[in-house]
Amino acid sequence: MSALDELPPLRDVIRRHELSARKSLGQNFLLDLNLTGKIARAAGPLDGVTVVEVGPGPGGLTRALLAEGARVIAVERDARALDALAEISERVPGRLEVVAGDALALDLSALAARAGGGGPVRVVANLPYNIATPLLIGWLSAEPWPPWYDALVLMFQREVAERIVATPGNKVYGRLAVLSQWRSEPKILFDIAPSAFVPPPKVTSSVVRLVPRAKPLPCPQPALERVTAAAFGQRRKMLRQSLKMLVADPTPLFEATGIAPTARAEEISVAGFVALANALADAVRGKPVPAALPQP
Structure with missing residues (x-):
């Protein structure tokens, strides 16, 4: 049994740290460890990879990423979650860095560069719904290109995921599809039902992988x-x-x-x-x- 396996169940962590999900922060916690493991595996082999995770909450996906061998930089705005994440960090010395702050305001590329030691960097996150699209656009706007990450594996509301991968002629094809597909190759990997979350959202979620294009069509x-x-x-x-x-x-x-x-x-x-x-x-x-x- 690893040190991560000895951690208490996520429901106990939420209760002990009074981590009821806040709508204002776009929080919906994923507690099913089978699903968090599936997301982590979808990010590919993670040994030697630095993963930036936004909005870890009580740390369900964080645990799965660490179990797959990643070094994790967890960016969390909710101060209530910091102690819960610190408990995980104590079990894996040197492999989990918790950064308190707003991911929209932080230079994640600088954080990753400082911590990554020159190895590959990947963004893997169950994104807070209310900032998911602005974060994605910011990562697709990175300069210089190719960017500081080698892949994005992100959870969105299903309707947003469909907009990202839409093609011409599709009724949801729009700006988000053009900006996403210009610089990356996006693909919906799988869906997650509302019942898997606490509290359950009103919509299905989808995990999307976006791989940066090495040479997107030149364009300002x-x-x-x-x-x-x-x-x-x-x-x-x-x-x-x-x-x-x-x-x-x-x-x-x-x-x-x-x-x-x-x-x-x-x-x-x-x-x-x-x-x-x-x-x-x-x-x-x-x-x-x-x-x-x-x-x-």
Whole structure:
């Protein structure tokens, strides 16, 4: 029996530390150790890997990650959970660093670099629902690229997971799909029923793995965000209308990319949006818009 096996049941930890889940923090605790183990194994072999975990709560997933051989940096905003996490840290000296703070405000790349010793870094987390999407966008916006992590294995509400992996023509295809798929290859691994959580959320959750693309299509991210915001902000309109939010006459953008001005946002591939963003960036800089590019 390992030192981790001797830890008390998670329900006892929650009761002893008065860790009732708070809606304001987006907390839903996963107590089924079979499921936390499944998530940890989905992150791949973890020996020699530094894992950044956001929102560990009472530490169910933390235990599973440590059991798989990871060194863990656990970032927790809820001060009530710190003592519970410290009890885990005492059982695995030097392998669990608990950082008190808001993951949205912390430089996680610097934390990982300091602790990782040059080895691979992975983000594995049951993300608090209320900050999951902002965190993902921040990690996909990392500079320089390839980023400081080699994979993200994250839990989202099922509807958010479906938006991440959606393809053109799908009714939930939108900005999140374009930004996610431009720089990474996302895949839904499995679902987790509401009954597995305390308290049970009203929706199913999904574990998603996102692997960074080594060489995403070159594109200034601010331009891509502007184009997708304009296009999907008025997704029922043709692009010749919706892109007028960005330039008075978007005709040169269509001439540069070969995209039909009568197309709608949900019809355009990620590569198509990248082409539009590059054309927009050139137009804004006052450069001639390049000749039409072939669409993959």
